[in-house]
Amino acid sequence: MTSWDYKQQALVIYIETEYGQQDITWQRFTSTGPQAFLPLTGNHGSIVWYHSPDEVNRLKALSHDELKYELTAAFPSALGHITRVLGTASFALKRQHAQAYVKPGVALVGDAAHMINPLAGQGVNIGLLDAAALCEVLVDAVKQGRDFSSLVVLKQYENMRRKENLKMMTVMDVFYQVFSNEILPVKFLRNLGLGLAERILPAKNIVMRNAMGLEGKLPKLARGESIV
Ligand SMILES: Cc1cc2nc3c(=O)[nH]c(=O)nc-3n(C[C@H](O)[C@H](O)[C@H](O)COP(=O)(O)OP(=O)(O)OC[C@H]3O[C@@H](n4cnc5c(N)ncnc54)[C@H](O)[C@@H]3O)c2cc1C
Structure with a gap:
């Protein structure tokens, strides 16, 4: 960790x-x-x-x-x-992040793998995306007759999720730093950024889609696709 x-x-x-x-x-x-x-x-x-x-x-x-x-x-x-x-x-x-999510026969998902600052309510979202990615990888392995508990298979899950989770953790840290800061130029830029995001609809939509977990490399279940 x-x-x-x-x-x-x-x-x-x-x-x-x-x-x-x-x-x-x-x-x-x-x-x-x-x-x-x-x-x-x-x-x-x-x-x-x-x-x-x-x-x-x-x-x-x-x-x-x-x-x-x-x-x-x-x-x-x-x-x-x-x-x-x-x-x-x-x-x-x-803030807590496992350096490896998997070992043979073991996979960490949700807060067991990562704890992020809860200021934007993203913890459950990213945990559910982990679960969806793990299901996808396991079902694929079973369909292909491979050992689903092997490190090679479980590593696919880690590759799908670890970088994405790190990205979200980093964004939350930027929010944490920017919002707990009283230095005037930082406050000015923060308010300017929020004002622009509120007024420019495409920018607002991007922020909202990211906050709802609808952007980035999504597992099939999160895109509404079947995995069976
Ligand atoms: C103050 C605060 C506010 C938050 N607000 C939000 C929010 O608004 N939106 C959001 O998405 N996220 C929020 N989060 C984060 C969210 O709560 C977590 O990301 C989420 O609960 C993680 O789910 P989980 O199932 O991975 O782990 P957990 O919810 O921690 O569940 C793990 C479970 O395993 C049990 N357990 C542990 N060890 C064992 C054992 N040895 N045997 C059996 N059972 C065991 C625990 O008792 C627990 O019930 C917030 C967190 C905090 C602290």
Whole structure:
């Protein structure tokens, strides 16, 4: 594994809200880390508050009522009133990448192979693409009567996915650096880039297709093709 810690942790807070939630996720980037509000069923939501480890420890030590007060102060009132904090959990944010995904008879997929910064919600996408690529390679091997657990076969899966995952991890690191930066020229370029991406439709479509896992070298299952 190649691995290092980010200077942020994520505090996940399970809340009860005054109104029923819609199917909309809200997220904003601040220099101390993103703040996200994710809908759950009924009058429930999940907040992900990225911050420095010290601040996450301070917030975690608060009572649920005190934490509700801090959330009300830090999150926009347009998101609706939080009636209760129901629970919390915290996660240290790590970047971790296996140098090899496979050995004879063994293949790593998903977070076992790679952990990326969750700021753009890409972890599950790339894990599913791993699973799709592995299925494709295994089914092909079986069809050709080859030993599907052999290193030669499993290496095909690694070749399909490791470089693609590294690319996504690197893009997330650029986002992390750019959004946690308060240096004025960096802020200016960031806002300019976001403004252009929002206004130029083809650019926006490229960003969205990448975020939805619809670009790059995709396994057949992700392209809607059959593998059997
Ligand atoms: C704060 C935070 C927010 C995130 N937000 C998003 C998001 O918005 N969108 C997104 O796509 N991704 C997000 N992610 C990333 C996402 O959660 C992971 O990429 C995804 O859960 C990985 O799935 P997985 O199945 O590979 O691994 P895991 O979800 O880690 O599942 C592995 C499972 O194996 C079990 N296990 C471990 N060891 C053993 C054992 N020896 N025997 C049996 N079972 C075992 C574990 O208990 C666990 O249930 C976020 C991550 C964090 C930390």
